[in-house]
Amino acid sequence: MIQAPKTTDSREDFEPFIQIKDNYNFWYGSTQVLFDLNLDIPEKQVTAFIGPSGCGKSTLLRSINRMNDLIEGIQHTGDITIGDQSIYDPSLEVISLRKRIGMVFQKYNPFPKSIYENIVFSLRIAGRNKKSELDEVVERSLRGAALWDEVKDRLHESALSMSGGQMQRLCIARAIANNPEVILMDEPCSALDPIATGKVEELIHELKKDYTIVIVTHNMQQAARVSDRTAFFYLGKLIEYDVTDNIFMKPKNDQTEAYVSGRFG
Amino acid sequence: MSSTSNNPSEERFTVARTTLILDRLMTGVIKGGGWLVMLAVFAIFAFIFVQILPLFGHPEVKSVGKVAIPLEEVAVMGVDEWGELPFFLSQSGQLHFTDLPRDVETRTYERVGGDQTSLALGPRGLFEVDTKLPEKNWTAFYYDAYKGEIALGSEDGRVALLHLDYKAEFLADAPRTVVPQVKSELLPALSQSNAPVRQLAFYESTTNRAIGTLQETADGETIVTLQTYVVKSSLFGAPKMVADAQIDLGHGITDEKPERLLIGGQGDRILLTTEGGWLYYLRLNKGQLERVQKLQPFADLDDTSIHSINWLLGKQSVILTSKSGANITLASYLDEAAGQILYTKIKDFPALDAGGANDFSPAQRNRGFLISNEHQLSLRYSTTGDVRWETDTDFPLQKIALGPRWDSIFTFDAQQNLHVYAVDDPHPNAGAKAFFGKIWYEGKSEPEYDWQSSSGTSDFEPKLSIVPLFFGSIKGTFYAMLFAMPIAILAAIYVSQYLKPEAKRYIKPAMEIMASLPSVVLGFLAALWLAPLIEDRVPSILLMLIAVPLSAAMLGYFWGRMPQTVRNRIRPGSEWMVILPVVLIVGYLSWQLGPTLESVLFRVYDPDLGVKAGNFRLWWTETTGVSFEQRNSLVVGLMMGFAVIPIIFTISEDALTNVPPYLTSASLALGASRWQTTWRVILPTASPGIFSATIIGFGRAVGETMILLMATGNTPIMEWNIFNGMRTLAANIAVELPEAPQYSTLYRTLFLGAMALFLLTFILNTIAEVTRQHLREKYKTI
Numbered sequence A: 001m002i003q004a005p006k007t008t009d010s011r012e013d014f015e016p017f018i019q020i021k022d023n024y025n026f027w028y029g030s031t032q033v034l035f036d037l038n039l040d041i042p043e044k045q046v047t048a049f050i051g052p053s054g055c056g057k058s059t060l061l062r063s064i065n066r067m068n069d070l071i072e073g074i075q076h077t078g079d080i081t082i083g084d085q086s087i088y089d090p091s092l093e094v095i096s097l098r099k100r101i102g103m104v105f106q107k108y109n110p111f112p113k114s115i116y117e118n119i120v121f122s123l124r125i126a127g128r129n130k131k132s133e134l135d136e137v138v139e140r141s142l143r144g145a146a147l148w149d150e151v152k153d154r155l156h157e158s159a160l161s162m163s164g165g166q167m168q169r170l171c172i173a174r175a176i177a178n179n180p181e182v183i184l185m186d187e188p189c190s191a192l193d194p195i196a197t198g199k200v201e202e203l204i205h206e207l208k209k210d211y212t213i214v215i216v217t218h219n220m221q222q223a224a225r226v227s228d229r230t231a232f233f234y235l236g237k238l239i240e241y242d243v244t245d246n247i248f249m250k251p252k253n254d255q256t257e258a259y260v261s262g263r264f265g
Numbered sequence B: 001m002s003s004t005s006n007n008p009s010e011e012r013f014t015v016a017r018t019t020l021i022l023d024r025l026m027t028g029v030i031k032g033g034g035w036l037v038m039l040a041v042f043a044i045f046a047f048i049f050v051q052i053l054p055l056f057g058h059p060e061v062k063s064v065g066k067v068a069i070p071l072e073e074v075a076v077m078g079v080d081e082w083g084e085l086p087f088f089l090s091q092s093g094q095l096h097f098t099d100l101p102r103d104v105e106t107r108t109y110e111r112v113g114g115d116q117t118s119l120a121l122g123p124r125g126l127f128e129v130d131t132k133l134p135e136k137n138w139t140a141f142y143y144d145a146y147k148g149e150i151a152l153g154s155e156d157g158r159v160a161l162l163h164l165d166y167k168a169e170f171l172a173d174a175p176r177t178v179v180p181q182v183k184s185e186l187l188p189a190l191s192q193s194n195a196p197v198r199q200l201a202f203y204e205s206t207t208n209r210a211i212g213t214l215q216e217t218a219d220g221e222t223i224v225t226l227q228t229y230v231v232k233s234s235l236f237g238a239p240k241m242v243a244d245a246q247i248d249l250g251h252g253i254t255d256e257k258p259e260r261l262l263i264g265g266q267g268d269r270i271l272l273t274t275e276g277g278w279l280y281y282l283r284l285n286k287g288q289l290e291r292v293q294k295l296q297p298f299a300d301l302d303d304t305s306i307h308s309i310n311w312l313l314g315k316q317s318v319i320l321t322s323k324s325g326a327n328i329t330l331a332s333y334l335d336e337a338a339g340q341i342l343y344t345k346i347k348d349f350p351a352l353d354a355g356g357a358n359d360f361s362p363a364q365r366n367r368g369f370l371i372s373n374e375h376q377l378s379l380r381y382s383t384t385g386d387v388r389w390e391t392d393t394d395f396p397l398q399k400i401a402l403g404p405r406w407d408s409i410f411t412f413d414a415q416q417n418l419h420v421y422a423v424d425d426p427h428p429n430a431g432a433k434a435f436f437g438k439i440w441y442e443g444k445s446e447p448e449y450d451w452q453s454s455s456g457t458s459d460f461e462p463k464l465s466i467v468p469l470f471f472g473s474i475k476g477t478f479y480a481m482l483f484a485m486p487i488a489i490l491a492a493i494y495v496s497q498y499l500k501p502e503a504k505r506y507i508k509p510a511m512e513i514m515a516s517l518p519s520v521v522l523g524f525l526a527a528l529w530l531a532p533l534i535e536d537r538v539p540s541i542l543l544m545l546i547a548v549p550l551s552a553a554m555l556g557y558f559w560g561r562m563p564q565t566v567r568n569r570i571r572p573g574s575e576w577m578v579i580l581p582v583v584l585i586v587g588y589l590s591w592q593l594g595p596t597l598e599s600v601l602f603r604v605y606d607p608d609l610g611v612k613a614g615n616f617r618l619w620w621t622e623t624t625g626v627s628f629e630q631r632n633s634l635v636v637g638l639m640m641g642f643a644v645i646p647i648i649f650t651i652s653e654d655a656l657t658n659v660p661p662y663l664t665s666a667s668l669a670l671g672a673s674r675w676q677t678t679w680r681v682i683l684p685t686a687s688p689g690i691f692s693a694t695i696i697g698f699g700r701a702v703g704e705t706m707i708l709l710m711a712t713g714n715t716p717i718m719e720w721n722i723f724n725g726m727r728t729l730a731a732n733i734a735v736e737l738p739e740a741p742q743y744s745t746l747y748r749t750l751f752l753g754a755m756a757l758f759l760l761t762f763i764l765n766t767i768a769e770v771t772r773q774h775l776r777e778k779y780k781t782i
C-alpha cells in the first residue's frame, strides 16, 4: 500500500480552503471506494482530479457538497472542511452547504425552462424574486460564463434550444448565479466537441479569479491546460498530489508516470 | 462457409433471408393488428350510430288505398287492434263493420282495380251488428277508444252504453278472423229531464261509474248533470252498478253557458268548458262538489272560445283547440303553493289552418294524437310538442281514427270514402327535444330534464332526457376525482421523491391489488358497509378533513423549527415514522369527537326524540333545503375514488420517477430543498404524465358502473348536493337493460346513452392528448 503523499511536498505553500482530512474513507454500502484520503485544496485556484475510470474521483467530488447523501447506505469516516467549517457539522443544513458550492455535471443538464429561468433558479428558491435583481444576476452570470453576447436576445427562449456547448456554459452560469465559493466540475467537457471544450477551458481560466474550482477530468491535456494543482487517484487512493507541472513533467510515483504518459487508463 | 462470390467479406454484410422475411412478416402482423384495433373501435362506433339513428327519424306515412262506405251520418268511427275491422256508428244507432282483409305476415291490404288504390272488401263486406238498443235519435256521443267504450245520449234524454270488443278467431281452414263483440245497456231514464243530450262524458271502473250530461231544455236552458253509480255486490249473482247520486254541475255557473264536459280521475274530476272560453275544474269530494280552478286557456287569443276538448291517453292531459285553430295541451300538476292538483298549459302546437278541430283520435299507447279539420290531417305528439306528420286531403274529412298500434290512420271523408294510411313511426316520443331539451311533462309544475323510462301502468308518459344521466356521470366523477386526485398525486410524489426506494417494492404490488379489486366488491362494500357507517358520522369525516391535513402541516412547521441535530436523526425517506402516528391519532380523535361536534354545531329539533339534539342529517336538510340520502355522492366519491386512486397513482408515479435524475441533481446541487425540487423541477417535467394519469382516471370514473349502481339510489336528479345520489349514463344502461325490448325506443335510447358516454370519453381523451403533447413539448428534456 502506497502512502498518500503530504501536500507539504509541494513547492508552493498555501492556505488550504477545502480540506479533506482525518483519513477520509467512503463506502457505498459495504464497498469501500475511497481510502484514507488527505488533501488540501487552495483557494481561487483550479485543482484537477485525474485517474482511471472508477477510481472514485466523482465520489470524492460529490462528497464535497454532500450530493452523495441522496444515495442509500453510504458511510464515511474522516472529515471535509470548507473554510474551516466541517460539512458534516450536525448544525449545518445541507441545503445551505450546497448554496455555497456550485456544481457542473458531466452531461449538461439545463432545466426545461427558459435560459433566464435556468439562471435565476437559485435565487427563486431563496425567495428572491425582484425583477431588477434577477435581471442583473442573469447578465452578470451570463457574462461570467462568456455566454451573454450569444444569448442576450433570446433569454426567454427554451434553454434546450441551445447547442451542447452553450448549454454547458449555461450550466456554469447557473452555478455561479448564486455567487458560490466553490465550483465543482465533473468532467464538464466530456460531452462537448473540441471547439466547445476550448471555450469552456478558457472560461475556467477566467473563473478561477473569483472561485475555487475543483475539476474532475479524464483528459490529461485538459488537466495540464487548466489546472494549477493535480491529484492523481488510483483505486480509491490518492497516489500523488502536486503542482500540475510537477505531476506531468516529473511525477514522483511510477503509477502516476505510467498514467500521465498514457500507458494505462 | 460456402460462397458464390470471390470476395469473402461480402457474405458478412448480407442479411440472412429468414431475418428479412421475419422482419417483413412481423411488420405486417403489427400493422394489421393496429388497423384491426382501429377498425374495431370504428365498427363499435358505427354500430351504436346505426342503433340510435332511427330515434331522430321522421315518420313515414303512406296512403294505402280507399274504399267506398255508403253510410250516412256517421257519428263515431273506430278501428280494431289489427286494423281489419273498422266500425261506424251512425246517429240513429246503427253499428256497421267493414271487413278489410289484411295479410297476417306482411300486414298489407288486398287491393283491387287498375289503379291499385282501391281496397278489396273481405267476404263479410260491410255488415251491421245489432246493438240491441231501441231505435232512437242519438244526439251526443262519447268514445273512449282505449277502453272500447261508447256512451250515447238521446234526443229524449236517455243514455246508453256500448261496449265494443274484438276477438281473433282461428278457424280450421281460414286465416285469423277478427270478430266483433258488442254489449249494450240502456240506462234508466235520468230523473231530471227528458231534454235532448247535447254533450256526454263517461267514466267507468270496476267499482264506480260516472256519467256527465249536458242537456238543452226547450226554453234554451242548459242543464249539466253528473250521475254517479257504485257497485253493489250481492250474495248471489254478479255485482251490479246502482245509481248513487245526481249532482248539478252547473250550480253556481250563472254568467256562463256550459258547453262541453269531460270526466277524469276516479270519476271525481270534471272539466267543464263554457261558451265564453272558460274552463272549470270541478272536483267531487265525498259527494261534495268543489270548484277548484277556473281558467281561460285561450286568454291570449281574440276569440277565447274553446272549440274542442279531449282527453289524451292517461287522462292527465287534455288537448284543446280554439275556434281559430290554436292547439294546446293542458295538464294537471301538483301546485305546491295551492297544495292541490291544478291544470295549466304545458304545450303549444302549431295552429290548425282552418279553425278548430272537427275530429280527434288519441293514441292508445303513447301521448300522440290525430287531429283534423276540413282538409287538414295532423299527427301530433304531446310530450315533445311535435307535429309528426301532416297532410292536406282532397275531400273534407268527417271522421278520423288512429290505429291502436300507432301503425295506421283511417279517415272517412265527405265523399263517403274510407282512406287507409300506413304509419311507420316506431319512435314517436324520441327526438332531440326529448333527449336534450327541457320538457314540461304531465304532472310536473315546470319544464325539466327528467328520466323515467317505465312505470307500472301502461298509460304512463315516458321521460327520456339523457341530460340528468349525463349530469349524474359528471357528478359522480367529480366527487370521485375530488377525493382521488389529490391523494393519488400526492402519494405518487411522496413515493417517487421522498420514500426509500426499497419501500416501492411493497407499495407497487399493494396498489396493484387495490386496482384489481372487482368494482362489484367495492360497490357492495360502499352500499352495505360504508354508506351506513358514514350516514351518522358525517361530522367526524368533516372534522377529519380539516384536522388531519392541518395537523400534518403543523407538524411540518414545528419539525422545521427543531434543531438540525434532532432532525438529522430521521433519515430522508423515513419521515413517515414521525408523521404517521400523528395522522393516525388525529384521525382517530376526529372520528371519536365527531358526535360531540355534531351535538354542538348541528343542533336541530329532532321529531323522533321530541327535543333539540345534534343531528347532522336533519340539520343538513333543514339548513340547505336539499335532501340527505344514505347512499350519497360522498360514499360514491370515497369508493370510486378508491377504485381510481391506483390508476392515477401508478401512472403518475411512473411519470415522476422517469424525470431524469440529472434534473434532480441539478436542482439539489443549487441548494433547492426536496420540496422545491419537486415543485419547481419534477412536477412540471412530469406534468404530461400526471395529466394523462388524471384523464385516464377520469375516464375510468366516467365509465364505472357497478359502484355507482350499488352505492347510489340511482335517482336521476340534477343537484350537486353531496349528500344525495345520482344516476349515471353507465349505471342507467345496466339498470334499464332488462326492461328494454330489442329495437324499442328505450333500447335505442340506451344506445344513445352509450354513445354519449363514448363521445364523452373520446372528447376527453382527445383534449387530454392534445394538452399532453403540448405539455410534453413545453417540458421536454434533452
Ligand SMILES: Nc1ncnc2c1ncn2[C@@H]1O[C@H](COP(=O)(O)OP(=O)(O)O)[C@@H](O)[C@H]1O
Binding pocket: A028, A033, A051, A052, A053, A054, A055, A056, A057, A058, A059, A060, A071
Ligand atoms: N451510487 C453508487 N452506488 C454504489 N457504487 C457506486 C455508486 N456510484 C459509484 N459507485 C462505485 O464507486 C466507484 C467509484 O465511482 P466513481 O466515483 O464514479 O468513479 P470515477 O468518477 O472516478 O469514474 C466505482 O467502482 C463505482 O462502481
Ligand SMILES: [Mg+2]
Binding pocket: A057, A058, A059, A186
Ligand atoms: Mg466520474
